[in-house]
Amino acid sequence: MIMKLKVIIKEFLKKYWKFILAFTGLNFFLFYNTFLKEHVYHQKFLWPTILLQLFSEVAIISLYAVLKNKKWKIGKIFIPIFILLGLSHLVITPFYQTYDENAHIARVYSITDGNFIAKADENGEYIREFPSSFMEVMTDAFQDQLYYRKVKKNLLMKDNKDKEGIAFSNTVSYNPIAYVPAIVGVSLGRTLNLPTVLTTYLGRFCTMIVFAVMCYFALKNMPKYKEFMLLIMLLPTTVQQGMAYSGDAMLFGAAFLLIAISLKYIYDKKVKISGSQISLMVILIFLIANCKSIVYLPIAFLLLLIPKERFKKPSIKLIIVGAMIVAAGVSLLWTLTQTPASSDVDVATEGGFGYILTHPFDYGSTLIGTLMNDFYGLIAQLFGQEISPYFIKHTPSIYTVIFIVLAFSLLYRNIERVMIKRAEKVLYALIPIMIVALVYTASFTQWGEVKIEDYTIWGIQGRYFTPLALLLPLCLQPKKYEKRNPISVDYVFMFGVFANSCILACKFLYNF
Numbered sequence: 001m002i003m004k005l006k007v008i009i010k011e012f013l014k015k016y017w018k019f020i021l022a023f024t025g026l027n028f029f030l031f032y033n034t035f036l037k038e039h040v041y042h043q044k045f046l047w048p049t050i051l052l053q054l055f056s057e058v059a060i061i062s063l064y065a066v067l068k069n070k071k072w073k074i075g076k077i078f079i080p081i082f083i084l085l086g087l088s089h090l091v092i093t094p095f096y097q098t099y100d101e102n103a104h105i106a107r108v109y110s111i112t113d114g115n116f117i118a119k120a121d122e123n124g125e126y127i128r129e130f131p132s133s134f135m136e137v138m139t140d141a142f143q144d145q146l147y148y149r150k151v152k153k154n155l156l157m158k159d160n161k162d163k164e165g166i167a168f169s170n171t172v173s174y175n176p177i178a179y180v181p182a183i184v185g186v187s188l189g190r191t192l193n194l195p196t197v198l199t200t201y202l203g204r205f206c207t208m209i210v211f212a213v214m215c216y217f218a219l220k221n222m223p224k225y226k227e228f229m230l231l232i233m234l235l236p237t238t239v240q241q242g243m244a245y246s247g248d249a250m251l252f253g254a255a256f257l258l259i260a261i262s263l264k265y266i267y268d269k270k271v272k273i274s275g276s277q278i279s280l281m282v283i284l285i286f287l288i289a290n291c292k293s294i295v296y297l298p299i300a301f302l303l304l305l306i307p308k309e310r311f312k313k314p315s316i317k318l319i320i321v322g323a324m325i326v327a328a329g330v331s332l333l334w335t336l337t338q339t340p341a342s343s344d345v346d347v348a349t350e351g352g353f354g355y356i357l358t359h360p361f362d363y364g365s366t367l368i369g370t371l372m373n374d375f376y377g378l379i380a381q382l383f384g385q386e387i388s389p390y391f392i393k394h395t396p397s398i399y400t401v402i403f404i405v406l407a408f409s410l411l412y413r414n415i416e417r418v419m420i421k422r423a424e425k426v427l428y429a430l431i432p433i434m435i436v437a438l439v440y441t442a443s444f445t446q447w448g449e450v451k452i453e454d455y456t457i458w459g460i461q462g463r464y465f466t467p468l469a470l471l472l473p474l475c476l477q478p479k480k481y482e483k484r485n486p487i488s489v490d491y492v493f494m495f496g497v498f499a500n501s502c503i504l505a506c507k508f509l510y511n512f
Contacts, residue, residue, distance in 0.1 A: 008065055011065075014100065024054060024498075027050075027053065055303070056088070060272075063081070063084075075220040078216060083496070086212065089209070089444065090205065092508050095200065097511075104244075104246050105166070107172070108245060111183055119173040126169045127165040128165065130165070133197070134159065134195075135149050135164040148511065155197050156195060158196065167456025173335060174247055175291065178250050179250075185205060185207070186199055204243050210245070212242070215256055217260075218253075218257040218260040223418075224473070228470070229470055230489065232469050234499075237381070237468055250291045251467070254287035256470065257314075261280070262327070267418055272311075273312070285320070285324055285327050288300060294328055296467070298431045298434045299435070300323075303320050305427065356441070381462025382466060403499070407472075410473075418477070429471075431468070432471055436465065452476045
């Protein structure tokens, strides 16, 4: 058995040794020339980190080679690979070094206290108190050279009685539905009376497992362009947010799955939609509309493209439309009643929608100008060039360029034999445009993060548009099918391993 595994791994490494050697050399170059020049005090950890990184890369790639040899499909292989990468992010990433995770953690603990609707204190502030032993690892800094020693010290230590508060006014408006996996993990930890540090890690773990399962079913149901979906799922930003406390994990998972199911029933003429599948569609519609904001609801418009012949009764389609309307109403009601009033709104945003209605051309110019200025930055953030709230440059632009090249290589070579009608293409293009406009408008009206005179709307991050990337192949599908040599899925898996490994090593060096 062991000899057989050695042969499988040896043959795989022999086939891709140039690719593996190139990325290994690239990662070494990035550490030595880019990272360590700025952080010389980490030099003594260079070689242990590189050796650990190299061992991890070879181990995960070897596991992939073995699973592929067993004829496992993409979705099935994805689960163990993603869990290994996700666990690495879970352990290495400090709680404070994902976007607003401290506030999301406080919101989750508040919900497990029974406060599904957040309650302000007598000063009008939203604060949840934690043991000071836990607050020791909630460092408010982009670097914490003692982070892992603090975690080791407090992971199994019983909570002390001293309390410190974490403010979470910026996450009050999040519906508890966005935190269901984390709530389960934290509730379990508190029921078992585990230390707060360990309990918080348990919430991350439950979030990661649920996200991985949703991605698996998305890959399983995706009828076309599985490799491109896999590439988006293995991006460092996606993996990180798939385990972190936020609304991203449930939103991304639900969006991936709804897009896959929609395309399956649009293009697979052999299947009929059952009652349980209708129920799943309704659940996903509610998740997408309520995990973060109603602005992502246009993704559900894909369901309207499903031919009536796929339904047992054509009238069932009305259930989907009704679910969209109800989900939109619930999302709007929650947002309007649970969003705290902002105290630092810019003069240009006073009145929110009123300003847009009275100055439509000024706002339109601002929106277009922002998109033109931020386009490459959003792509870089989507990949993970800036993967923390402190905008730490974990990876230089070269990795972003490699991602773009690989993405468009998949779009050019892995063309599927599928006829896409012009009306369908129009909708595939309109959905991202609508969501982008709605995301920026929501930031403008809700948070006031804009300065009209600078023609820039602030507060938007590339990760917000992760699910929209899945519609890109459908928008660019050529009219005529031309058979080309496709890009192997092996390259997608290996790219995901090396890209995540590079970022994980940088995170480790930042906080060791």
